[in-house]
Amino acid sequence: MEATAGGSTATASAACTPAPSRPTDPDFLSCVLHPPTPSSSSRPDDDYAALRLLLLRRKPPSALNHRMEWRCNGKGYVAYRNFLLRRIDGGAASSSAHSTPSNSGRWAPSPAHAALSEVDSWSSSRDWRSNSGQLTRNISLSSKQSEPERHVRFSEPAYSFVGMHCIFDNCKASVTILKFGHASSDLLAYGASDGSLTVCQVSDPPSVLQRLIGHSKDITDFDFSSNNQYIASCSMDKTMRVWEISKGTCIRVVYGVSSQLCICFHPVNNNLLLVGNAKKEINAINFSTGRIVSKLTFDDAVTALDIDHTGQLVFAGDAQGCIYTVSVNSHTGSLSRTHKNKSNRSKSPVTTIQYRTFSLVARCPVLLSCAQNGNLFFFSIATDSKGYLTLICSLKLASPGQSIRASFCPLLSLEKGEFIVTGSEDANVYFYDLARPKNSCVNKLQGHGSPVIGVAWNHGENLLASSDSDGTVIVWKRAKTS
Known part of the structure; x- marks a missing residue:
């Protein structure tokens, strides 16, 4: 009986001990806190907008970078999935193209990801320029570029x-x-x-x-x-x-x-x-x-x-x-x-x-x-x-x-x-x-x-x-x- 009581006490004590805090995904929290659809008789809490804004502002910077770097260009879910997988697998190996005065200002993919160009938006980064009335393809590649510079240049192409x-x-x-x-x-x-x-x-x-x-x-x-x-x-x-x-x-x-x-x-x-x-x-x-x-x-x-x-x-x-x-x-x-x-x-x-x-x-x-x-x-x-x-x-x-x-x-x-x-x-x-x-x-x-x-x-x-x-x-x- 004592052993049983002692075991029960230990179990109760463990149940009362708070679990270690773990970081929660802000996207998950914002979905959980989303209020029901307002009607004419009920309105959502006034503090909801401020709380959700706070959570969104505390998003991890990596997710923000993913969204700023991603350009849809008419592509769908498969392209976005491949884009994320490439970033996870390749990391910093992917690089953008360097613009020269002779190219169209768009950024082309590196050769390592040429195989993905048929299914994602990197294929649309290749552009065409006019030379004496004829359209000629112009792609310039550079694999040595710092991460900040690559991020800024990829976020919006130059004039093409x-x-x-x-x-x-x-x-x-x-x-x-x-x-x-x-x-x-x-x-x-x-x-x-x-x-x-x-x-x-x-x-x-x-x-x-x-x-x-x-x-x-x-x-x-x-x-x-x-x-x-x-x-x-x-x-x-x-x-x-x-x-x-x-x-x-x-x-x-x-x-x-x-x-x-x-x-x-x-x-x-x-x-x-x-x-x-x-x-x-x-x-x-x-x-x-x-x-x-x-x-x-x-x-x-x-x-x-x-x-x-x-x-x-x-x-x-x-x-x-x-x-x-x-x-x-x-x-x-x-x-x-x-x-x-x-x-x-x-x-x-x-x-x-x-x-x-x-x-x-x-x-x-x-x-x-x-x-x-x-x-x-x-x-x-x-x-x-x-x-x-x-x-x-x-x-x-x-x-x-x-x-x-x-x-x-x-x-x-x-x-x-x-x-x-x-x-x-x-x-x-x-x-x-x-x-x-x-x-x-x-x-x-x-x-x-x-x-x-x-x-x-x-x-x-x-x-x-x-x-x-x-x-x-x-x-x-x-x-x-x-």
């Missing part, structure tokens, strides 16, 4: 393209500038050195809508109205013209005393046009009457300008490489200069001024400036200081012989960087990351036969248009990303 969407080669003169319509992925226009302005559509089938003839010398710049019904263009022939696109007619001509070099519509008051000229002025012109309502004088010819989305700040570049911030009244059109930046010490004319509302690098509005000597400058904009510019970084390219333009690239969702695209003298379109000065070139497109001058993205950011000195305009189709 599946080839040429369409080509316009009806112009026989150099195409100096091209732009897509506002909030439009189909409407494209380009101006040439013979004074012609061509409006076309890039959807299937691509076609030329209007050929606007009126300028007698080079088209220096143009801009679409907010509803894409009108185009305002300026030229070396000292005139500014307004065109009605649907009819293909010129409805207004404003004559100047010097070459008109840059132009843009005011984004808030579309009845206001801002025009920079070789007489060192920016003129605010009434769209309806063609009269100058305000003017502002600078130190040299105003060669490029852009305006912020609020319509309160204008950024202008001159022939000496200086960049000015100008305050504009949206109602009256009155102009006043606020700041002057002299980052371009070589005193080369500014060919591109482009404003962007947000940057992943600067976390604020930014400005891109491109000079004729190949210098690219990236500024942050202090909106609380009336547009004061602070230089973040710069990039020196090969000195071009022509006024080559540049443009911001669409924002990538995961990869941090400031990407720009620009033409070049070697007939290629180059993509650069301004935040990576030692290895800034991330991709290039080959297909033009002469120096590439202009580049422009459409509103949907799936098409890139580029123009060259022979009059050819190529529209490139960007690869789809999840």
